[in-house]
Amino acid sequence: MAKVVKQTELKARPAEQPFKYPLERPFVEPDWRRFAGWKDVTTEQWESALWQRQNSVKNLKDLAKVLGPRLSEDVVKEIERDQAERATMSILIPPQMINTMDETDLRGDPVRRYMLPFFSERHQEWPNHPLASRDSLHESDMWAVEGLTHRYPTKVLAEMLATCPQYCGHCTRMDLVGNNTAQVTKHAFGAQPEKRWEAMLGYLRSNKTIRDVVVSGGDVANLPIAKLEWFVSRLLDIENIRDIRLATKGLMGIPQHFLQDEVRAGLSRIAKKAWERGVDVAVHTHVNHARQVTPLVRRAVLGLLEMGFRDVRNQGVMLRGVNSTPKDLLELCFTLLDHGKIMPYYFYMCDIIPNSEHWRLSVREAKQLQHDIMGYMPGFATPRVTCDVPFVGKRWIHQFAEYDTVKGVSYWTKNYRTSIEAGDPEALNRRYEYYDPVYTLPPEGQEYWRRRMAGTAKA
Numbered sequence: 061m062a063k064v065v066k067q068t069e070l071k072a073r074p075a076e077q078p079f080k081y082p083l084e085r086p087f088v089e090p091d092w093r094r095f096a097g098w099k100d101v102t103t104e105q106w107e108s109a110l111w112q113r114q115n116s117v118k119n120l121k122d123l124a125k126v127l128g129p130r131l132s133e134d135v136v137k138e139i140e141r142d143q144a145e146r147a148t149m150s151i152l153i154p155p156q157m158i159n160t161m162d163e164t165d166l167r168g169d170p171v172r173r174y175m176l177p178f179f180s181e182r183h184q185e186w187p188n189h190p191l192a193s194r195d196s197l198h199e200s201d202m203w204a205v206e207g208l209t210h211r212y213p214t215k216v217l218a219e220m221l222a223t224c225p226q227y228c229g230h231c232t233r234m235d236l237v238g239n240n241t242a243q244v245t246k247h248a249f250g251a252q253p254e255k256r257w258e259a260m261l262g263y264l265r266s267n268k269t270i271r272d273v274v275v276s277g278g279d280v281a282n283l284p285i286a287k288l289e290w291f292v293s294r295l296l297d298i299e300n301i302r303d304i305r306l307a308t309k310g311l312m313g314i315p316q317h318f319l320q321d322e323v324r325a326g327l328s329r330i331a332k333k334a335w336e337r338g339v340d341v342a343v344h345t346h347v348n349h350a351r352q353v354t355p356l357v358r359r360a361v362l363g364l365l366e367m368g369f370r371d372v373r374n375q376g377v378m379l380r381g382v383n384s385t386p387k388d389l390l391e392l393c394f395t396l397l398d399h400g401k402i403m404p405y406y407f408y409m410c411d412i413i414p415n416s417e418h419w420r421l422s423v424r425e426a427k428q429l430q431h432d433i434m435g436y437m438p439g440f441a442t443p444r445v446t447c448d449v450p451f452v453g454k455r456w457i458h459q460f461a462e463y464d465t466v467k468g469v470s471y472w473t474k475n476y477r478t479s480i481e482a483g484d485p486e487a488l489n490r491r492y493e494y495y496d497p498v499y500t501l502p503p504e505g506q507e508y509w510r511r512r513m514a515g516t517a518k519a
Protein backbone atom coordinates (compact mmCIF):
# COMPACT_ATOMS: atom_id res chain seq x y z
CA MET A 61 0.00 0.00 0.00
CA ALA A 62 1.31 3.45 -0.87
CA LYS A 63 2.54 5.45 2.10
CA VAL A 64 0.40 8.52 2.79
CA VAL A 65 2.64 11.51 3.48
CA LYS A 66 1.20 13.81 6.11
CA GLN A 67 1.34 17.56 5.54
CA THR A 68 3.49 17.90 8.66
CA GLU A 69 6.12 15.56 7.17
CA LEU A 70 6.71 17.64 4.01
CA LYS A 71 10.09 19.29 4.18
CA ALA A 72 9.96 21.96 1.46
CA ARG A 73 9.41 25.47 2.77
CA PRO A 74 9.79 28.85 1.08
CA ALA A 75 13.35 29.79 1.97
CA GLU A 76 15.04 33.13 2.53
CA GLN A 77 16.71 34.07 -0.76
CA PRO A 78 19.59 36.42 -1.55
CA PHE A 79 17.19 38.29 -3.87
CA LYS A 80 13.71 39.07 -2.62
CA TYR A 81 10.75 38.77 -4.95
CA PRO A 82 8.14 40.27 -5.51
CA LEU A 83 9.53 43.67 -6.39
CA GLU A 84 9.05 46.30 -3.73
CA ARG A 85 9.35 49.50 -5.76
CA PRO A 86 5.94 50.75 -6.93
CA PHE A 87 5.54 50.88 -10.71
CA VAL A 88 4.50 54.48 -11.32
CA GLU A 89 5.55 57.30 -13.63
CA PRO A 90 7.67 59.58 -11.44
CA ASP A 91 6.07 63.03 -11.13
CA TRP A 92 8.08 65.42 -13.33
CA ARG A 93 6.48 68.40 -11.61
CA ARG A 94 8.94 67.93 -8.73
CA PHE A 95 11.57 69.54 -10.98
CA ALA A 96 11.71 73.33 -10.77
CA GLY A 97 11.83 73.70 -14.55
CA TRP A 98 8.85 71.43 -15.20
CA LYS A 99 6.51 72.34 -12.36
CA ASP A 100 3.86 73.64 -14.78
CA VAL A 101 4.28 71.00 -17.49
CA THR A 102 0.96 69.28 -18.25
CA THR A 103 0.44 65.56 -18.92
CA GLU A 104 -0.37 66.43 -22.53
CA GLN A 105 2.97 68.23 -22.93
CA TRP A 106 4.85 65.44 -21.17
CA GLU A 107 3.35 62.82 -23.46
CA SER A 108 4.23 64.79 -26.59
CA ALA A 109 7.33 63.51 -28.41
CA LEU A 110 7.88 66.99 -29.84
CA TRP A 111 7.85 68.55 -26.37
CA GLN A 112 10.28 65.89 -25.15
CA ARG A 113 12.69 66.56 -28.02
CA GLN A 114 12.42 70.33 -27.72
CA ASN A 115 13.09 70.17 -23.98
CA SER A 116 15.92 67.64 -24.02
CA VAL A 117 18.89 68.66 -21.91
CA LYS A 118 21.84 69.50 -24.19
CA ASN A 119 24.19 71.31 -21.83
CA LEU A 120 24.68 72.43 -18.25
CA LYS A 121 22.59 75.54 -18.79
CA ASP A 122 19.59 73.39 -19.73
CA LEU A 123 20.26 71.15 -16.75
CA ALA A 124 20.36 74.16 -14.42
CA LYS A 125 16.99 75.35 -15.76
CA VAL A 126 15.41 71.99 -15.03
CA LEU A 127 16.99 71.26 -11.66
CA GLY A 128 17.02 74.79 -10.26
CA PRO A 129 18.56 74.85 -6.77
CA ARG A 130 18.96 71.03 -6.85
CA LEU A 131 21.98 71.45 -9.15
CA SER A 132 24.89 72.11 -6.83
CA GLU A 133 28.10 73.87 -7.76
CA ASP A 134 30.23 70.73 -7.22
CA VAL A 135 28.03 68.69 -9.59
CA VAL A 136 28.36 71.42 -12.24
CA LYS A 137 32.15 71.40 -11.86
CA GLU A 138 32.31 67.61 -12.13
CA ILE A 139 30.28 67.50 -15.36
CA GLU A 140 32.01 70.55 -16.84
CA ARG A 141 35.46 69.09 -16.29
CA ASP A 142 34.39 65.71 -17.58
CA GLN A 143 33.00 67.21 -20.76
CA ALA A 144 36.24 69.14 -21.28
CA GLU A 145 38.76 66.40 -20.49
CA ARG A 146 37.20 62.95 -20.74
CA ALA A 147 33.77 62.74 -22.36
CA THR A 148 33.47 60.80 -25.59
CA MET A 149 29.77 61.73 -25.92
CA SER A 150 28.15 65.15 -25.68
CA ILE A 151 25.14 65.75 -23.44
CA LEU A 152 21.69 64.89 -24.77
CA ILE A 153 19.02 63.58 -22.39
CA PRO A 154 15.25 63.66 -22.96
CA PRO A 155 13.12 64.79 -20.00
CA GLN A 156 11.73 61.24 -19.73
CA MET A 157 15.21 60.00 -18.78
CA ILE A 158 15.99 62.90 -16.45
CA ASN A 159 12.73 62.09 -14.68
CA THR A 160 14.08 58.64 -13.75
CA MET A 161 17.00 60.19 -11.85
CA ASP A 162 16.95 60.96 -8.14
CA GLU A 163 17.52 64.70 -8.09
CA THR A 164 18.05 64.61 -4.32
CA ASP A 165 21.11 62.38 -4.75
CA LEU A 166 22.60 63.08 -8.16
CA ARG A 167 26.03 61.94 -7.05
CA GLY A 168 24.75 58.46 -6.18
CA ASP A 169 22.22 58.15 -8.96
CA PRO A 170 22.81 55.19 -11.32
CA VAL A 171 21.17 56.77 -14.38
CA ARG A 172 23.11 60.00 -13.89
CA ARG A 173 26.30 57.94 -13.58
CA TYR A 174 26.14 56.76 -17.15
CA MET A 175 24.31 59.65 -18.80
CA LEU A 176 26.15 62.52 -17.08
CA PRO A 177 29.50 61.14 -15.92
CA PHE A 178 31.59 63.03 -13.35
CA PHE A 179 35.28 63.66 -13.91
CA SER A 180 36.16 62.15 -10.52
CA GLU A 181 34.34 58.91 -11.38
CA ARG A 182 36.69 58.07 -14.24
CA HIS A 183 39.63 56.05 -13.03
CA GLN A 184 42.44 58.47 -12.30
CA GLU A 185 45.42 56.25 -13.17
CA TRP A 186 43.69 54.12 -15.78
CA PRO A 187 40.95 56.18 -17.45
CA ASN A 188 41.78 54.09 -20.53
CA HIS A 189 42.87 50.55 -20.99
CA PRO A 190 46.27 50.79 -22.74
CA LEU A 191 44.76 48.95 -25.72
CA ALA A 192 41.46 50.83 -25.79
CA SER A 193 40.43 52.15 -29.19
CA ARG A 194 37.72 54.04 -30.97
CA ASP A 195 35.50 51.59 -32.85
CA SER A 196 36.88 48.91 -30.56
CA LEU A 197 34.79 46.22 -32.28
CA HIS A 198 36.24 47.20 -35.68
CA GLU A 199 32.76 47.51 -37.14
CA SER A 200 33.81 49.94 -39.84
CA ASP A 201 36.62 47.58 -40.91
CA MET A 202 33.86 45.09 -41.68
CA TRP A 203 31.62 47.42 -43.66
CA ALA A 204 30.51 45.61 -46.80
CA VAL A 205 29.11 48.94 -47.96
CA GLU A 206 29.31 52.12 -45.90
CA GLY A 207 27.46 51.51 -42.62
CA LEU A 208 26.66 47.82 -43.24
CA THR A 209 28.78 45.66 -40.94
CA HIS A 210 29.07 42.06 -42.11
CA ARG A 211 30.69 40.33 -39.15
CA TYR A 212 28.79 37.05 -38.85
CA PRO A 213 28.03 34.47 -41.53
CA THR A 214 24.26 34.99 -41.75
CA LYS A 215 23.59 38.38 -40.17
CA VAL A 216 24.46 42.01 -40.67
CA LEU A 217 24.15 45.31 -38.85
CA ALA A 218 22.80 48.28 -40.82
CA GLU A 219 23.81 51.61 -39.32
CA MET A 220 21.11 53.79 -40.79
CA LEU A 221 22.11 57.07 -39.17
CA ALA A 222 24.57 58.43 -36.64
CA THR A 223 22.26 60.22 -34.20
CA CYS A 224 20.07 59.24 -31.25
CA PRO A 225 17.47 61.02 -29.11
CA GLN A 226 19.87 60.48 -26.17
CA TYR A 227 23.62 60.17 -25.92
CA CYS A 228 24.97 57.62 -23.45
CA GLY A 229 28.36 58.19 -21.86
CA HIS A 230 29.54 54.65 -22.58
CA CYS A 231 28.39 54.46 -26.22
CA THR A 232 30.33 51.77 -28.04
CA ARG A 233 29.88 53.66 -31.35
CA MET A 234 31.42 56.82 -29.87
CA ASP A 235 33.62 56.91 -32.96
CA LEU A 236 30.70 57.76 -35.21
CA VAL A 237 27.59 58.52 -33.17
CA GLY A 238 26.68 61.94 -31.83
CA ASN A 239 28.32 65.34 -31.78
CA ASN A 240 32.00 66.12 -31.43
CA THR A 241 33.25 66.52 -27.88
CA ALA A 242 36.32 68.39 -26.67
CA GLN A 243 38.21 65.08 -26.84
CA VAL A 244 36.66 63.34 -29.82
CA THR A 245 36.08 64.48 -33.39
CA LYS A 246 33.52 62.08 -34.78
CA HIS A 247 33.81 60.32 -38.08
CA ALA A 248 30.99 60.88 -40.52
CA PHE A 249 29.39 58.82 -43.26
CA GLY A 250 30.61 59.98 -46.66
CA ALA A 251 27.67 59.09 -48.88
CA GLN A 252 24.16 60.52 -48.79
CA PRO A 253 21.82 58.41 -46.56
CA GLU A 254 19.55 57.27 -49.42
CA LYS A 255 22.55 56.19 -51.50
CA ARG A 256 23.98 54.21 -48.57
CA TRP A 257 20.64 52.54 -47.89
CA GLU A 258 20.23 51.59 -51.56
CA ALA A 259 23.75 50.14 -51.53
CA MET A 260 22.92 48.14 -48.39
CA LEU A 261 19.79 46.73 -50.00
CA GLY A 262 21.78 45.84 -53.13
CA TYR A 263 24.34 43.95 -51.04
CA LEU A 264 21.62 42.05 -49.18
CA ARG A 265 19.84 41.13 -52.41
CA SER A 266 23.00 39.69 -53.88
CA ASN A 267 24.13 37.78 -50.77
CA LYS A 268 21.74 34.91 -50.19
CA THR A 269 23.60 33.71 -47.10
CA ILE A 270 22.30 36.69 -45.11
CA ARG A 271 18.99 36.09 -43.35
CA ASP A 272 19.05 38.51 -40.42
CA VAL A 273 19.37 42.31 -40.37
CA VAL A 274 19.72 44.53 -37.32
CA VAL A 275 18.42 47.95 -38.36
CA SER A 276 20.26 50.27 -36.05
CA GLY A 277 22.25 53.49 -35.81
CA GLY A 278 22.47 55.54 -33.79
CA ASP A 279 18.84 54.94 -32.96
CA VAL A 280 15.97 54.28 -35.34
CA ALA A 281 13.81 56.58 -33.17
CA ASN A 282 15.65 59.43 -34.93
CA LEU A 283 14.77 58.18 -38.38
CA PRO A 284 11.58 59.72 -39.82
CA ILE A 285 9.02 56.94 -39.81
CA ALA A 286 8.45 57.18 -43.59
CA LYS A 287 12.16 56.46 -44.19
CA LEU A 288 12.26 53.60 -41.70
CA GLU A 289 9.16 52.11 -43.28
CA TRP A 290 10.63 52.49 -46.75
CA PHE A 291 13.85 50.68 -45.76
CA VAL A 292 12.22 47.86 -43.78
CA SER A 293 9.61 47.36 -46.47
CA ARG A 294 12.41 46.93 -49.08
CA LEU A 295 14.09 44.46 -46.71
CA LEU A 296 10.87 42.50 -46.48
CA ASP A 297 10.87 42.22 -50.27
CA ILE A 298 14.20 40.39 -50.18
CA GLU A 299 13.53 36.67 -50.15
CA ASN A 300 16.53 35.66 -48.07
CA ILE A 301 15.74 38.03 -45.16
CA ARG A 302 13.94 36.10 -42.42
CA ASP A 303 14.60 38.18 -39.28
CA ILE A 304 14.60 41.94 -38.79
CA ARG A 305 15.42 43.67 -35.55
CA LEU A 306 14.90 47.39 -35.04
CA ALA A 307 17.34 48.81 -32.49
CA THR A 308 16.20 51.72 -30.36
CA LYS A 309 17.16 52.87 -26.91
CA GLY A 310 14.62 55.61 -27.57
CA LEU A 311 11.84 53.15 -26.75
CA MET A 312 12.89 53.71 -23.15
CA GLY A 313 14.49 57.17 -23.51
CA ILE A 314 11.57 58.78 -25.33
CA PRO A 315 8.65 56.29 -25.43
CA GLN A 316 6.48 59.23 -26.49
CA HIS A 317 7.97 58.83 -29.98
CA PHE A 318 6.39 55.39 -30.29
CA LEU A 319 3.00 56.63 -29.10
CA GLN A 320 2.56 59.11 -31.97
CA ASP A 321 -0.23 58.23 -34.43
CA GLU A 322 1.97 58.57 -37.52
CA VAL A 323 4.75 56.43 -36.04
CA ARG A 324 2.30 53.80 -34.86
CA ALA A 325 0.68 53.66 -38.29
CA GLY A 326 4.06 53.16 -40.01
CA LEU A 327 5.20 50.50 -37.55
CA SER A 328 1.87 48.76 -37.82
CA ARG A 329 2.24 48.51 -41.61
CA ILE A 330 5.74 47.08 -41.12
CA ALA A 331 4.42 44.44 -38.69
CA LYS A 332 1.56 43.55 -41.03
CA LYS A 333 3.81 43.12 -44.07
CA ALA A 334 6.27 41.06 -42.00
CA TRP A 335 3.45 38.80 -40.85
CA GLU A 336 2.21 38.33 -44.40
CA ARG A 337 5.73 37.42 -45.54
CA GLY A 338 6.36 35.11 -42.58
CA VAL A 339 9.30 37.23 -41.43
CA ASP A 340 9.97 37.92 -37.74
CA VAL A 341 10.30 41.56 -36.88
CA ALA A 342 11.27 42.52 -33.34
CA VAL A 343 12.44 45.58 -31.45
CA HIS A 344 15.65 45.61 -29.44
CA THR A 345 16.05 48.20 -26.77
CA HIS A 346 18.71 49.17 -24.25
CA VAL A 347 17.72 49.65 -20.61
CA ASN A 348 20.41 49.66 -17.95
CA HIS A 349 18.46 50.35 -14.79
CA ALA A 350 15.10 49.22 -13.38
CA ARG A 351 13.98 52.78 -12.68
CA GLN A 352 14.03 53.56 -16.39
CA VAL A 353 11.13 51.20 -17.06
CA THR A 354 8.03 53.32 -16.44
CA PRO A 355 4.31 52.98 -17.30
CA LEU A 356 4.88 55.10 -20.44
CA VAL A 357 7.55 52.67 -21.61
CA ARG A 358 5.15 49.81 -20.97
CA ARG A 359 2.45 51.57 -22.99
CA ALA A 360 4.81 51.96 -25.95
CA VAL A 361 5.89 48.31 -25.71
CA LEU A 362 2.33 47.00 -25.50
CA GLY A 363 1.53 49.02 -28.62
CA LEU A 364 4.32 47.24 -30.52
CA LEU A 365 3.27 43.80 -29.33
CA GLU A 366 -0.33 44.53 -30.25
CA MET A 367 0.77 45.49 -33.79
CA GLY A 368 2.36 42.06 -34.16
CA PHE A 369 6.03 42.66 -33.41
CA ARG A 370 7.42 39.29 -32.47
CA ASP A 371 9.05 40.57 -29.28
CA VAL A 372 10.67 43.50 -27.54
CA ARG A 373 14.04 42.47 -26.11
CA ASN A 374 16.53 44.24 -23.93
CA GLN A 375 20.25 44.46 -24.59
CA GLY A 376 21.63 46.19 -21.52
CA VAL A 377 25.23 47.07 -20.83
CA MET A 378 26.78 46.08 -17.51
CA LEU A 379 28.27 49.18 -15.94
CA ARG A 380 30.02 49.43 -12.61
CA GLY A 381 28.01 51.59 -10.22
CA VAL A 382 24.91 51.38 -12.40
CA ASN A 383 23.83 47.75 -12.47
CA SER A 384 26.85 45.71 -11.39
CA THR A 385 25.34 43.80 -8.47
CA PRO A 386 23.09 40.72 -8.68
CA LYS A 387 20.34 42.75 -6.99
CA ASP A 388 20.57 45.54 -9.60
CA LEU A 389 20.47 43.06 -12.47
CA LEU A 390 17.66 40.95 -11.06
CA GLU A 391 15.57 43.97 -10.22
CA LEU A 392 16.08 45.24 -13.76
CA CYS A 393 15.19 41.86 -15.27
CA PHE A 394 12.01 41.43 -13.23
CA THR A 395 10.94 45.02 -13.90
CA LEU A 396 11.46 44.49 -17.62
CA LEU A 397 9.59 41.21 -17.54
CA ASP A 398 6.72 41.93 -15.14
CA HIS A 399 6.08 45.59 -15.86
CA GLY A 400 7.76 46.53 -19.13
CA LYS A 401 6.74 43.40 -21.07
CA ILE A 402 10.31 43.44 -22.38
CA MET A 403 12.35 40.26 -22.58
CA PRO A 404 15.66 40.42 -20.72
CA TYR A 405 18.00 39.09 -23.37
CA TYR A 406 21.62 40.18 -23.15
CA PHE A 407 23.83 42.02 -20.76
CA TYR A 408 26.93 43.08 -22.64
CA MET A 409 30.32 43.83 -21.21
CA CYS A 410 31.07 47.53 -21.76
CA ASP A 411 33.43 47.70 -24.73
CA ILE A 412 37.08 48.75 -24.52
CA ILE A 413 36.61 52.28 -25.79
CA PRO A 414 38.57 55.30 -24.51
CA ASN A 415 37.76 56.53 -21.00
CA SER A 416 35.38 53.70 -20.20
CA GLU A 417 37.54 51.86 -17.67
CA HIS A 418 35.67 52.90 -14.54
CA TRP A 419 32.47 51.39 -15.95
CA ARG A 420 33.98 48.14 -17.22
CA LEU A 421 33.92 44.85 -15.31
CA SER A 422 36.48 42.08 -15.53
CA VAL A 423 35.53 38.76 -17.12
CA ARG A 424 35.81 37.21 -13.64
CA GLU A 425 33.29 39.68 -12.18
CA ALA A 426 30.90 39.28 -15.10
CA LYS A 427 31.05 35.48 -14.86
CA GLN A 428 30.16 35.71 -11.19
CA LEU A 429 27.19 37.96 -12.02
CA GLN A 430 25.94 35.45 -14.58
CA HIS A 431 26.14 32.80 -11.87
CA ASP A 432 24.32 34.95 -9.34
CA ILE A 433 21.32 35.75 -11.53
CA MET A 434 20.65 32.17 -12.64
CA GLY A 435 17.55 30.34 -11.42
CA TYR A 436 15.32 33.27 -10.53
CA MET A 437 13.64 33.92 -13.87
CA PRO A 438 12.24 31.46 -16.38
CA GLY A 439 15.01 30.08 -18.58
CA PHE A 440 13.74 31.88 -21.67
CA ALA A 441 13.97 35.20 -19.82
CA THR A 442 17.32 34.69 -18.14
CA PRO A 443 19.71 37.06 -19.88
CA ARG A 444 23.08 35.92 -21.15
CA VAL A 445 26.07 37.87 -20.00
CA THR A 446 27.97 38.45 -23.19
CA CYS A 447 31.43 39.54 -24.14
CA ASP A 448 31.78 41.11 -27.57
CA VAL A 449 35.30 40.05 -28.42
CA PRO A 450 37.00 42.19 -31.09
CA PHE A 451 37.27 40.28 -34.40
CA VAL A 452 35.25 37.40 -32.92
CA GLY A 453 31.79 38.62 -31.97
CA LYS A 454 29.49 37.80 -29.10
CA ARG A 455 30.50 35.00 -26.76
CA TRP A 456 28.82 33.83 -23.54
CA ILE A 457 30.97 35.01 -20.67
CA HIS A 458 32.24 31.55 -19.69
CA GLN A 459 33.30 30.58 -23.22
CA PHE A 460 36.90 31.81 -23.13
CA ALA A 461 39.54 29.23 -24.06
CA GLU A 462 42.02 30.47 -21.48
CA TYR A 463 42.18 33.27 -18.92
CA ASP A 464 45.27 34.88 -17.43
CA THR A 465 43.78 36.48 -14.34
CA VAL A 466 47.05 38.20 -13.41
CA LYS A 467 47.42 40.14 -16.66
CA GLY A 468 43.66 40.23 -17.11
CA VAL A 469 43.78 38.76 -20.60
CA SER A 470 41.19 36.23 -21.73
CA TYR A 471 41.68 34.29 -24.96
CA TRP A 472 38.79 33.40 -27.23
CA THR A 473 38.33 31.30 -30.35
CA LYS A 474 35.78 31.35 -33.10
CA ASN A 475 34.10 29.13 -35.61
CA TYR A 476 33.46 31.44 -38.58
CA ARG A 477 35.26 34.11 -40.55
CA THR A 478 34.32 37.77 -40.46
CA SER A 479 34.12 39.57 -43.78
CA ILE A 480 37.73 40.76 -43.55
CA GLU A 481 39.17 37.27 -43.05
CA ALA A 482 37.80 35.63 -46.17
CA GLY A 483 41.26 34.65 -47.34
CA ASP A 484 42.90 34.10 -43.95
CA PRO A 485 43.62 30.38 -43.43
CA GLU A 486 44.54 30.92 -39.78
CA ALA A 487 41.41 32.87 -38.75
CA LEU A 488 39.79 29.85 -37.11
CA ASN A 489 42.95 28.62 -35.39
CA ARG A 490 43.94 31.91 -33.85
CA ARG A 491 43.14 33.03 -30.30
CA TYR A 492 41.71 36.52 -29.87
CA GLU A 493 42.31 38.62 -26.77
CA TYR A 494 39.98 40.52 -24.48
CA TYR A 495 41.30 42.75 -21.67
CA ASP A 496 40.07 43.28 -18.11
CA PRO A 497 40.32 46.76 -16.58
CA VAL A 498 43.86 47.08 -15.23
CA TYR A 499 42.80 48.40 -11.82
CA THR A 500 40.90 45.14 -11.15
CA LEU A 501 44.14 43.12 -11.45
CA PRO A 502 46.48 42.02 -8.65
CA PRO A 503 49.53 44.29 -8.10
CA GLU A 504 51.81 42.19 -10.35
CA GLY A 505 49.27 42.43 -13.18
CA GLN A 506 49.04 46.20 -12.84
CA GLU A 507 52.82 46.39 -12.80
CA TYR A 508 52.94 44.33 -16.01
CA TRP A 509 50.75 46.88 -17.80
CA ARG A 510 52.81 49.80 -16.43
CA ARG A 511 55.93 48.17 -17.84
CA ARG A 512 54.18 47.32 -21.07
CA MET A 513 53.16 50.93 -21.53
CA ALA A 514 56.71 52.01 -20.80
CA GLY A 515 57.94 49.55 -23.43
CA THR A 516 59.82 47.36 -20.95
CA ALA A 517 57.45 44.37 -20.98
CA LYS A 518 56.59 42.19 -23.95
CA ALA A 519 53.05 41.67 -25.17
Ligand code: SF4
Nearest residue numbers: 224227228231278309
Ligand atom coordinates in the same frame (compact mmCIF):
# COMPACT_ATOMS: atom_id res chain seq x y z
S1 SF4 B 1 21.44 55.07 -27.78
FE1 SF4 B 1 22.92 53.49 -28.35
S2 SF4 B 1 23.96 54.32 -30.15
FE2 SF4 B 1 22.91 56.03 -29.14
S3 SF4 B 1 24.42 56.92 -27.76
FE3 SF4 B 1 23.26 55.43 -26.57
S4 SF4 B 1 24.46 53.55 -26.72
FE4 SF4 B 1 25.14 54.92 -28.38
